[in-house]
Amino acid sequence: MAAIQLDGVTKRYGSITALQNVDLTVESGEIFGFLGPNGAGKSTTIDILLDFVRPTTGSATVLGHDAQAESVTVRSKTGVLPDGYHVYDRLTGRQHVEFAVNSKDGDERPIELLERVGIADAADRRAGDYSKGMTQRLVLAMALAGAPELLILDEPSTGLDPNGAREMRDIIREEADRGATIFFSSHILEQVEAVCDRVGILNDGQVVAVDTIGGLRTALKTDSRLDVTLESPDDGAIDVVEAVDGVSTAVREGAVISIAVTREAKVDAVRAIDEAGYSIVDLTTEESSLEELFAAFTGDGEETSQPDTQIAASEVAE
Amino acid sequence: MSWAAVARKDFHDAVQSRTIWALSGFFILLAIGLTYAYAEVPLLSGGQGTIGGLVFFLAGIVGTFVAVTTVVLCYRSIAGEAELGSMKLLLSLPHSRSDVLLGKVVGRTGVLALPLSIGLGIGLAMGILLIGRGSVQPAIVFLLWTFVFALAYVSIIVGLSALTGSTTRAAALSIGFFLLFEFLWDAVPFVVLFVVSGFSFPTSQPDWYPLLGQLSPSDAYVSGLTALLPDVARGTGQPIPGSGVDAFYADPAAGIVILFAWLCIPLAIGYTAFSRADL
Numbered sequence: 001m002a003a004i005q006l007d008g009v010t011k012r013y014g015s016i017t018a019l020q021n022v023d024l025t026v027e028s029g030e031i032f033g034f035l036g037p038n039g040a041g042k043s044t045t046i047d048i049l050l051d052f053v054r055p056t057t058g059s060a061t062v063l064g065h066d067a068q069a070e071s072v073t074v075r076s077k078t079g080v081l082p083d084g085y086h087v088y089d090r091l092t093g094r095q096h097v098e099f100a101v102n103s104k105d106g107d108e109r110p111i112e113l114l115e116r117v118g119i120a121d122a123a124d125r126r127a128g129d130y131s132k133g134m135t136q137r138l139v140l141a142m143a144l145a146g147a148p149e150l151l152i153l154d155e156p157s158t159g160l161d162p163n164g165a166r167e168m169r170d171i172i173r174e175e176a177d178r179g180a181t182i183f184f185s186s187h188i189l190e191q192v193e194a195v196c197d198r199v200g201i202l203n204d205g206q207v208v209a210v211d212t213i214g215g216l217r218t219a220l221k222t223d224s225r226l227d228v229t230l231e232s233p234d235d236g237a238i239d240v241v242e243a244v245d246g247v248s249t250a251v252r253e254g255a256v257i258s259i260a261v262t263r264e265a266k267v268d269a270v271r272a273i274d275e276a277g278y279s280i281v282d283l284t285t286e287e288s289s290l291e292e293l294f295a296a297f298t299g300d301g302e303e304t305s306q307p308d309t310q311i312a313a314s315e316v317a318e
Numbered sequence: 319m320s321w322a323a324v325a326r327k328d329f330h331d332a333v334q335s336r337t338i339w340a341l342s343g344f345f346i347l348l349a350i351g352l353t354y355a356y357a358e359v360p361l362l363s364g365g366q367g368t369i370g371g372l373v374f375f376l377a378g379i380v381g382t383f384v385a386v387t388t389v390v391l392c393y394r395s396i397a398g399e400a401e402l403g404s405m406k407l408l409l410s411l412p413h414s415r416s417d418v419l420l421g422k423v424v425g426r427t428g429v430l431a432l433p434l435s436i437g438l439g440i441g442l443a444m445g446i447l448l449i450g451r452g453s454v455q456p457a458i459v460f461l462l463w464t465f466v467f468a469l470a471y472v473s474i475i476v477g478l479s480a481l482t483g484s485t486t487r488a489a490a491l492s493i494g495f496f497l498l499f500e501f502l503w504d505a506v507p508f509v510v511l512f513v514v515s516g517f518s519f520p521t522s523q524p525d526w527y528p529l530l531g532q533l534s535p536s537d538a539y540v541s542g543l544t545a546l547l548p549d550v551a552r553g554t555g556q557p558i559p560g561s562g563v564d565a566f567y568a569d570p571a572a573g574i575v576i577l578f579a580w581l582c583i584p585l586a587i588g589y590t591a592f593s594r595a596d597l
Contacts, residue, residue, distance in 0.1 A: 052409060053596040072320075072412050080410035086403035090334040091327070102323040103411035139407065 001064050003028045003150050003181035004049060009058035011044055018044040020205040022058070026183055026198075031176050033192030034185040036202035042185040043083045045202070046154050049183075050080060063150055076104065079143035081136075083154035083185075089128025093119060093138050096127055097145060104146030113141040118167060132159035140171065151175055153184035157191055169195050226259040226266050228273060229282040240276045244269045255281075320413045324421025328395075329428045338391055342433030345383045349376060349437035350444065357448035368452040370550030372445045373460040376438065377543055380464055381536030384471050385500045387430060389492045392475035395422045396592060397488035405597055415593045419480060419585060427465075427472045434464055456550050463546055467539040470581040474535065477588030483595060499534040507531045525565040532559050532573050535580045541573030 004026035011019040019041045026032040036042050047053040048060050051071035060067035062074040087096060097110035114120045117137040122130065127138060136159045143151060151172070157165040172182050172195050186192050192199060193213050201209040230237060237257055238250045246265025251258050261269050266285060274280060332338070356362050356375050396419070399405040408418060442457045478491040498506070507530040512519060532541045541559045544551040548570075551558060560568030 047597065050410060052406060072414050075410065076412035082406040082410050084403050085406045085410075087407065088327075088331050088404060090331050095327070095330060099323060099327040100411055102326070103320065103413060142407070143410070 001028055002026060002061070003030075003063060004032075004183055005061040006045070006048075007059050007061075009045070009048060009055045009060060011041075011048065011053065012056045018205055019048075019055075022202075022205075022207050024200055024207055024210070026181065028181055029176070029179060030197040031172065031182040031195050032184070033196035033199040034183060034202065035189065035192060035199055036185075036187065038187055040202045041205040042187075042202055043154055044205075046083070046152055046183075046185065049152060050075060050078075050082070052082075076146075077148055078150045078152055079145065079148035081139050081143045081151075081153040081156055083158075085139060087127040087130070087135055087138065089126060091127055092124050093127055093130070093134075093141075094123040096138055097141050100142035100145040104148075106146030108145060110141075113144055114138075116144065116171065117141045118164075133161060133164050136160055137164070140168070144171075144175070147178070148180060150181045150183065153182070155186060156184055157186070157188075165191065224261055224263050224266060225286045226261050226269060227284045227286075228257045228259065228270065228280055230255050230257065230273075231279045231281050234278060237273050237276065237278045240272050240278075241269050244272045321417040321421040321424065323411075324408070324413055324418055325425035325428070328422055328425030332391060332395075332426055332429045333432070335391070335429075338387065338429065338433075341383070341387045341390065342437075345379070345387070345433050346437040346440070348379055348383075349441040352376065352379065353441035353445045354448070357445055367445075367449045368550075368554070369442070369445060369449060369454060370452060370456040370547060371554045372442070372449065373456045373547070373550065374540075374543070374554055374556050376441060377460070377464075377540050380434070380438070380467070381539055382500070384430065384434075384464075384468050385496055385536055387433075388426075388468070388471040388475050389496050391429060392422075392426050392472055393479055393488050393492035394485050395426060395476050396479040396588070397482050398479070398485050400483040400595070400597060401485050409597065416589060419476060419589055419592065422476050423469070423473045423585065426476065427469045430468045430472060431465060434468060435461075438464065456547050459546050460543065463539070463543055466581075467535070467542075467577065470539075470577050471535055473581055473585040477584030477586075480585075480588030480592035482591075483597075500536060503531075503534040503537065523563075525563050525568060528560045528563055529567050529572060532576055535577065538573040538576035538580065541570045542577050543573075545570035545574055 002025045004024065006022050006024040009019055009022040010017065022041075022045065024045075034042055034045070044053065048055050049062050049067050051068055051074070054068060063077050065073045067074055091099075093114055094110045097113050100106070101108055101110060101113075111120055111123055114123050117140050119130075119134050119137050119141070122134060127135065130138060136156070140153075140156065143153070153172075156168050156172075160168060169191075172184070176182055184192070196213055198210065198212050200207055228237075228241075233252065233255045235252060238252055241247055241250045241257065241259055244261075244265060245268065246262040247269050248260045250260070257273075259269055270280070270283060352375065353372060356372050357367055360367075362375070396405075399408065409415070413421070438461055442461070446454060446457065474495070475492050478495060479488045481491065482488050507527060510530060511524070511527060532538050544556055544558060550556075551570075559570050560572065
């Protein structure tokens with residue numbers, strides 16, 4: 001049984017489309033990283049799983065239960081670290097966890113959960129006086145109450161220092177070892193690659209890739225392809241371009257030379273051909289789609305991948 | 319019993335409000351002071367103070383205290399949590415939205431019950447000692463009916479708070495409700511009568527006129543108390559709503575029905591909005 005299943009989920013707020021026909025399956029027992037830039041729709045997706053918002057069309061199933069009709073059942077089996085939450089300033093950390101344990105019919109002692117997240121010494125302080133990192137740990141402790149089958153963590157390392165982020169990853173692994181499914185979102189690749197079995201990438205409200213970390217890594221290392229069209233077919237250009245650092249292979253087909261090259265070396269390759277006296281009439285470049293996605297997701301996507309072609313072309317023109 | 323967990327949490331949270339305790343302290347002192355005055359100043363009790371007389375004497379300040387304090391205590395109960403984001407924390411746990419509303423109503427009524435129990439408990443005990451005659455039954459009926467009134471008022475304001483995700487709008491709704499039903503309500507029946515009579519004053523009162531005056535929650539509370547303690551009300555010269563009008567609803571018991579309507583209807587409307595809302 002899939003832990004999470006989204007079928008054609010679309011969510012519109014007025015004229016703004018937050019999610020567009022999202023299909024996604026998270027298998028039971030896996031650690032699934034949900035990646036995407038801020039504003040891609042990660043939190044909206046999570047909000048739909050928890051029935052905080054209702055999809056405009058499509059359906060969501062969590063642990064075999066309809067996310068809307070059986071939301072209380074879903075949430076009774078799910079631990080949640082939501083995004084954009086606020087704690088009860090006047091209640092202590094212990095009272096927060098007590099409330100979570102009572103609500104989940106759990107049998108833990110609140111202090112045990114607070115120990116696990118490393119804030120047991122602040123158990124009787126008002127949560128309003130906690131730092132951002134302590135608050136994040138507190139809400140994680142609430143999520144762990146009742147040993148849930150599924151953990152949904154929205155940007156769990158927000159507000160945590162590197163040490164805290166590492167402890168968060170340790171807890172995620174412990175929970176996975178216990179048999180829980182983990183679904184967590186992040187906008188930072190490094191945070192998920194350490195723990196995730198599989199990753200889904202969301203961009204602009206659409207799922208653009210679902211793969212293992214291994215698959216993503218392979219895709220990331222794949223060279224770009226650069227196609228240079230010369231005025232006349234010439235094998236000499238192959239030798240010239242193969243001598244450039246970063247070029248692995250070059251083959252000619254008619255007047256077009258296809259070059260497998262790293263992103264960084266593309267400009268050098270074009271320049272070498274140009275400087276050797278071959279006149280270039282056209283050039284195109286193709287990135288591996290996942291690399292483009294990652295570039296987009298780290299925030300500089302459109303600026304780096306596509307304009308590469310233009311930069312190269314303009315340098316040639318000089 | 320999911321609402322019970324919400325109620326307990328909400329009680330522990332709201333009971334720490336300093337504003338509530340400032341209002342409550344004032345009420346407790348006022349209840350004790352007024353009881354003392356009623357028992358000791360013959361002018362106030364008409365010379366022959368009774369427990370029943372004290373009950374109606376205190377009912378007036380209870381009405382005002384409950385109305386003001388509930389608005390302060392509850393206007394943010396749902397809208398505030400939605401605006402701030404603690405509603406996400408609350409609804410991440412397995413509570414339905416009806417459990418959240420019910421838990422809020424019970425938890426905050428519990429908070430309101432504290433100053434009412436202390437103020438009226440001390441006041442009535444003191445009254446019984448000082449006056450020293452008559453049955454204590456009116457005092458018990460009064461206390462219980464006051465808790466029903468507090469529950470109804472809390473569910474009205476929680477219901478209003480559930481209509482919106484904005485604290486500002488929730489404040490406007492609650493204060494507007496208070497102004498209309500507590501501050502202006504004495505004048506509203508006049509205005510309604512004036513308007514339906516073609517902008518002139520009729521020579522006789524229509525049958526529904528007394529009923530209109532009972533519609534505000536605190537008028538319904540006093541009128542319901544009259545219905546629950548009919549002998550005491552007559553004995554103390556309490557005005558009997560609807561007397562002299564020949565209609566089935568012209569009865570102080572209408573106050574009981576009206577208060578139960580206040581208990582259910584605003585909360586049901588608030589629930590309808592809240593259950594559909596995106597957080």
